[in-house]
Amino acid sequence: MDRVSSLPNELLCHILSFLTTKEAALTSLLSKRWRNLLAFVPYLYIDDSVFLHPEEVRVDGWISNVLARGVLDLDLLIILDSEGDDHYLLPPKCFQSSTLVSLKLDGGIDIGWVAGSIFLPMLKTLTINSARIDNFEILLHALPALEELSLFDVISNDQGVNISSASLKTLTIYDIYCSSTLSFDTPSLIYFKYTGFVAKDYPVVNMKNLFDARIILLLHIQRAREPDEYHWFDQDVALRYSNVWKLFLGLQNVTNLYLSPGTLEVLSRCCESMPVFKNLKSLAIKSNKERGWQAMPVLLRNCPHLETLVIKGLLHHVTDKCGDACDCISREDKGRSLTSCPVKMLEIRGFRGTMKEMTMIKHFLVYFPCLKEMNIYVEENDPTELRVPEVSKCIMQMMEEYNKLSSCNVELL
Structure with missing residues (x-):
């Protein structure tokens, strides 16, 4: 007896999921045992380059057909021809479903142009990778049940990005390409991870129920420390860093906070505006030899109820502004910020x-x-x-x- 064919259906379908859909379909010719297994394979992998007439393939129709059958979870990756358009334009009908709960879009899809036609009332999880979105407000308004949003390498316009959702609980951002402002009106948010360059401004940051936040800001080291006041680019960078306090003002209710080395460096530019983190119980910072600790004294003094401090790497860039949080430079008032910290x-x-x-x-x-x-x-x-x-x-x-x-x-x- 064929040992492979004797395996349970769940395991066989898992094996088939590693093949292209065309290859998996050919197994239906092996025997009656394999005839209907393709219908239960969790993934469809379709390479139109191997089709006899690839120009006749209709991806939009396939997606619409899947949605019409009441699918709950859709993970869609469209790999574009490098010589073709930058973003694939899916029609509005590909974003209309009364059953879809989880949606992942990857591969350069343009969502903005159909934002006003989206109908996904049950969607709870949305992951977008390498896409273009010009209408965040319209998009999120069409997702009333959304709880988890992940954005990776998303391109937006220069009018500013406003992530507004009353239901959102988890938000992960990795590089939103926006040269303007970034706002967050997310009163139910519990977890927030933000990785990317500093926005020009943060007009609205509403995260009053935030529990856990991880802030990883990217920056040019020298311009963060010594911006050239006569260079327009450095002036713009300095202005961005000076507005970071608005982001942290919106995070002031957080319980657990993680800061990257670059974030500590940026915070040194707005120490005078540092908010008080009255609910913060656990603070974790990562340090390295290229980044300074200029913000540490103020940060520790502004955490009146801090219980746990985690430091990943004690070595840091030594400056005359390291403050009294470390023992790098002899100071008469060394340790002052530590003596007021209840950790x-x-x-x-x-x-x-x-x-x-x-x-x-x-x-x-x-x-x-x-x-x-x-x-x-x-x-x-x-x-x-x-x-x-x-x-x-x-x-x-x-x-x-x-x-x-x-x-x-x-x-x-």
Whole structure:
């Protein structure tokens, strides 16, 4: 007996999903056992270049037919000919369904031109990758049940982007190409991840129920630190950075917050306007040697109820504005921002076993008044000083000494 044919239908259909639809269809000729399996394959992969008359293929008709049959989940990838148009124009009927719950569009589809004709009242999850959308407000207005929205490499016009939805709970953004403003009117939002360059302005940021946020801002390092006041481009960049506080003002109710190295650098441009994060319990920052900590003192002072601080990498770019949060530069008032911070748990990741890191750890132990526990995780992906036996022994001795001198429990993990 054929061992493959004896497998259950679910497993056979999973195997067929790795083939093109044409190849999967040919298996129906093998035997009666295979005749109807194609109808249960979860994916259709159609390459019109292998068709006898590819110019007669009607992708729009296939999609409309699927929607008419009451499909719940549609994952659509259209790969365009590199010599053809930049964006594929799907007709309005491809965006009309009373049953569709999840929709993923990938491959350069133009959605903006049909925004006013969309009818997807049950849609809860929408993922858009490499598409063009010029009418966000009209699009989201047609999706009253939408709860999760993911946007990757989306191009919009220069009139500004307004993401407005009363039902949206999860929003993920990776690079929206918009040279103008970016607004968020999402009062029910719980999770927000934003990766991209700074917008010109953030006129509206309504996220009053936000619980978890991850902000990863991209920037040109030198222009962030020393913009040329006589260069129009640098003036524009400086203006953008000075408006970032409006974005964070809308995030001030967040409970858990993650900031990338670039975000910390951008925040240094608007420290005077830093909002108070009155609900923030957990703050995680990532640091590297190219980015500074200029914003850290103000940030820590503006988190009156912070309990957990996670630092991924202690090394950072040292400037005369590092402030008192670190021990890089001798200051009379060093540690002042730490003494007002109520953090109880400090987690340090990417520890490499350098003396500079040990000095920073001692600084935290001395000036964090409420610190009860410090967990230090050794860097696992790259070589560290701890691989040298003498260094490892010295570090362990210092850790033991820190535990004796402080009421905080210090563990190297």
